[in-house]
Amino acid sequence: MILRDRAIRYGFIVLLFGLIAYFAIAADGFVSPQSAVFIFQSVAITGVLALGVTATLVVGGFDLSIGSVATSAMMAAAYVMVVLEQNAVVAVVACLVIGAVVGLINGWLIVYMRVPDLLATLGMMFLLVGLQRIPTEGRSIATGMTMPDGSVANGSFGAAFLALGRHRFDFFIPNLIPVSVVVLLVLAVLIWFFLEYTRFGRMMYAVGSNERAAELAGAPVKAYKIWAYVISGVFASIGGILLAARLGRGDIASGNNLLLDAVAAALIGYAVLGAAKPNAFGTAVGAVFVGVLLQGLTMMNAPYYTQDFVKGVVLVVALVFTFALSGRGRR
């Protein structure tokens, strides 16, 4: 029994370190600061999205619209700067507002219109995928593009905005850590602290576990649920800002994998330390886990098309850890 408890608790962490050890031996140059940073950078955007969706999982909901919120934010940022010729601050604010508004609408649909969470956010996902293409009639946004009315968009991505994607902070080695990784780490710590140590986070867990009990304990359950979707929307829009800054254009075709990767990271997080529930630390570890795996496989020359398969295997294993072994899934 004790062995089993240990396996549930530390199994996934052990697996992560085992994986790192294996790649360290098998793949040249895997153990280096640059490689580590690359792993973090590759998962920064999905990680941010995953942290946001964790908030909705905590209240017993789900947010399928995060991927499209991120790409909408990316398109909005490009539109604001390239077409409307505004500066970086306006672009960032516009993105955050979009995220918050979408979150509010999701929450309103789910709480007041009683649309089931999966369906409400699925609908919102479709809506946004379409909406983000309307202003440019389906074209990607870049400096010098021709607008539908024949004019030419002359604005450009501000240097400050691009820095969000390209600047690297010095950390022992000059120009080591990209902004996106710093954003990921800061948001991870913030949401972790919020969920684990504040009374709001605690009550969100209570709402997710027994909504009726939370209400009878005096909690404004509806408000908590709506806030969870707002958090999710804002985090997704931050992911979109990072994406826009990395690409330097509003690419209509990018961000396809964001939703599934983020959800996978959050669900893998259930298995970390035997939590068997959504948690910010687990989500972060889950994101890194996927990053390590992909980086290692890439360095060992595994073909790119095996990536999704590997991610799927990891997710299924993690879910078995969570539900079958810990036995909590039965409740």
Place this chain on the structure above:
Amino acid sequence: MGNDAVFRVDGLRKSFGHIEVLGGVSLELHAGEVTVLMGANGAGKSTLVKIISGVYDHGGGSMSLVGQDFAPKTPAEAICAGVVTVHQNINDGVVADLDVATNLTLDRLSGSGVPTLFNPGRVRREAKAVADRMGLAIDLKARISDLSLADRQMVAIARAMAHRPKVLILDEPTSSLSSAEADRLFALLDRLRQQGVAILYISHRMSDIRRLADRIISMRDGVISGIFDRKPLDYEGAVNAMLGRKIQLERIVARNSAKSIFIADGLRIAEGARPISLTLGDGEVVAITGLVGVGKTALAETLFGLRQPLSGTMVLNGKPYAPASTGEAIAAGVFLVAKDRGENGIVGDFNIQENISLPFHRRMSRLGVLKRRIERAIARQQIQELGIVCRSEKDEMSSLSGGNQQKVMVARWISQTARLFILDEPFQGVDISARRDIAAKLRASASGRATLLFVTELDEALETADRILVMSEQTIVGEHRNTDVDLERLLAEVAGGPLHSAA
């Protein structure tokens, strides 16, 4: 009598694990008679019904139908043999998205010898035949989801009757019906009684029972505690057999209260109910008792801000009190330990400590950050004071016994100072020693607040309260100081006698 029994149960036993739910139940049902089965929660009524209707196997004893051995292994077998059950939850009996005609013939859609193709014309013909026989005046093309609860129930019963059963079992059929709707159901049951069906009718509503019963059987703790078949029926006797004192308990010293804390005036909690007025004093423990469904939970929820009264005012600490939400009630110092802890109380993902602190996070945190040291200290103190049996405050709730879980629910609220402390069925699924512990703690800590308990079992009221109020038909009909209680009068009030004959 006895020889003309259509259905006979003899020495039926059933255990779950090592808990015996039925300890040898024997009863008879006669053709053309309505037999009412009464019993408090946990008396074993539902288990009995489930065995008769083929949902559970029985552990011992025998059943016979028209002299033949009857031991259904599945609900379908029971129905085929002629024993039909209409369960408590109306919507379990009908399919909401289909029309009335399909619902009336639902059980003919599967089984052997049924055509593969769905023929709407044939379904409608069959449905019409069923409806006509029952005198059912409902549009056959209407969707069930557009019908009232009463109409849905009529459909469920009509379908059940299409098999021409010999025995019909109804499990609390009126619990969600209005009185006008119930009247229609009774008319239908009268018709069935004339057709010679033996009916077993399970209910807590005294008005139903007075209207329908030819015989009453009381159940208590898994055995038959009384059979009443001599007219006029002894309703008080039946209630006494179901709820009355089992054992002479040690008397409590009833206290009087000088200072009132909570006053309700002219509170109406249901359409057509008489207003409720009550005053609760400082240091007083008051129990409100009454059968299931008389409005105890509705009153508790009204006091706690979960529902709004139709009229009337409340005063707490001399100030008007009209909570719009549970949060407002708690802020005013009104706490509720809700009934059904599994559903309304326990947060399954939280350990004992986190369950105890749940409503009072704000008081245990600074700048929104929870102070876990305080949280833990409070939990440890409560575990000790209430004698919660556990390894530590970090234990999972699921590892605790029912009594200890309930203690955690009480601890959750008693850890902070209340002005009005309400407990709805706090002894449900709680063993006797935990019940004593909780009652003792409530009495010991009673000063400085008013304590209000809602209990169905009279014993629970008698061993905890200073004052006992009786509820019937959504209002308070009697009051007793808990010293030399006139049990006869109390039971009569529970049975709703005087009030009912006056109405």
